[in-house]
Amino acid sequence: MLSQNDQPSWQLARRYLQVANGLLIPGYLLVAVALYGAFLYAPTEREMGDVQRIFYFHMGTAWNAFLTFFGVFVAGITYLITRQSKWDRLAAACAEIGMVFTTIVMVTGSIWAKPIWNTWWAWGDPRLMTTMVLWLLYAAYFLLRSSLPEGDKKYQFCAVFGIIAFLDVPIVYMSIRWWRTIHPVVITSSGAGLATEMIHALIVSLIAMTVLCVTLVTLRTAMRLNASLADELFQQLDQRGDERL
Amino acid sequence: MSYLFAGYLAIWTILLFYLVYLTRGQKQVNAKLEELAEKLNASSDR
Numbered sequence: 001m002l003s004q005n006d007q008p009s010w011q012l013a014r015r016y017l018q019v020a021n022g023l024l025i026p027g028y029l030l031v032a033v034a035l036y037g038a039f040l041y042a043p044t045e046r047e048m049g050d051v052q053r054i055f056y057f058h059m060g061t062a063w064n065a066f067l068t069f070f071g072v073f074v075a076g077i078t079y080l081i082t083r084q085s086k087w088d089r090l091a092a093a094c095a096e097i098g099m100v101f102t103t104i105v106m107v108t109g110s111i112w113a114k115p116i117w118n119t120w121w122a123w124g125d126p127r128l129m130t131t132m133v134l135w136l137l138y139a140a141y142f143l144l145r146s147s148l149p150e151g152d153k154k155y156q157f158c159a160v161f162g163i164i165a166f167l168d169v170p171i172v173y174m175s176i177r178w179w180r181t182i183h184p185v186v187i188t189s190s191g192a193g194l195a196t197e198m199i200h201a202l203i204v205s206l207i208a209m210t211v212l213c214v215t216l217v218t219l220r221t222a223m224r225l226n227a228s229l230a231d232e233l234f235q236q237l238d239q240r241g242d243e244r245l
Numbered sequence: 246m247s248y249l250f251a252g253y254l255a256i257w258t259i260l261l262f263y264l265v266y267l268t269r270g271q272k273q274v275n276a277k278l279e280e281l282a283e284k285l286n287a288s289s290d291r
Contacts (some may be wrong), residue, residue: 054252061256100263104256111252216263223270230277237284 009229012086016222023215030208034060037201045198054112056201059186060209061104066169068098068213069138073166076159086225088155091162092145093220095138097213102135117182126175127183134172137165150231 038056045052071094079087109128110120122128141161148154176183186193194202 050246051248051252053249057253057256100259104259107255107259108252111248111255115248216267219267223267223274227270227274227277230274230281233281234277234284237281237288241288 009086009225013222013225013229016218016225020215020219020222023211023218027208027211027215030204030211034201034205034208037204042198042201043195048116051112051115054108055186056205057209058105058108058112059202060205061101061108063206064209064213065098065101065105065134066173067210068094068101068217069134069166069169071217072098072138072141072162076162079155079159083152085155085228088158089224089228090217090221091159093217093224095141095162096220097216099135099138099142100216101213102131102138106131106135122182125183126179126181127172130168130172130175134165134168137168141165150228 034056038053042053042056044050072091075087075091075094079085079091106128109131113122114120141158144161145154145158148157175181176185
């Protein structure tokens with residue numbers, strides 16, 4: 001029943017699932033080590049106290065949100081060049097995980113801000129506002145996806161939108177350097193400005209969240225590939241049924 | 246300390262909700278594939 005075009009998509013989904021399965025146990029272990037690093041290994045910050053420990057996972061998720069949106073950007077360009085729908089599936093999966101991670105970044109940032117800045121959200125702060133714009137851009141990306149019928153036109157529009165939306169990522173990153181903000185600048189040209197143990201905990205947390213992120217992206221891409229393949233096969237079956245009639 | 250607890254609770258709760266959403270999506274894909282297999286069986290019986 002599978003046509004020559006379907007087979008690679010089905011095999012690709014299986015390969016993605018194998019990668020996700022392979023990363024699952026290392027991912028669990030790394031998250032456990034990262035939690036140990038954040039709560040027990042890293043020292044308590046002098047001014048902020050224990051609440052600063054949110055930082056390790058806050059930054060880990062922020063880094064991965066950027067990474068997944070870069071994935072949308074690259075997959076979008078590759079789709080426009082090759083016109084292979086698998087790149088659209090990858091872009092959609094990356095955008096979805098990016099949205100989840102950006103939500104975590106905004107929620108944890110807000111919880112961290114309350115005891116330190118005495119407010120849940122600083123309206124007008126460039127870092128916070130550009131991050132909110134980023135979240136809204138990818139929310140619009142999904143609105144666009146759900147409003148268009150399946151096909152090359154939809155994938156083209158989404159690829160172009162994903163490429164343009166990515167332009168906000170460098171703006172989010174540079175916002176604390178370009179404009180006046182209350183958000184701290186942790187990594188500067190002269191170093192990270194953290195104790196050595198804090199840097200170790202941060203690195204482990206970054207690796208753990210990256211493994212978790214790659215696992216989720218591969219899993220979601222495989223699901224999207226399988227779902228679209230099932231839809232295509234249904235259409236083929238219906239067409240054959242119609243032809244017999 | 247309560248803010249620290251709330252922060253980590255938020256991280257794992259959001260991830261848990263997303264995993265539940267993924268599981269539901271996977272069930273839908275499985276249901277589609279089962280329906281597809283039934284249709285294929287029915288067409289081969291004819």
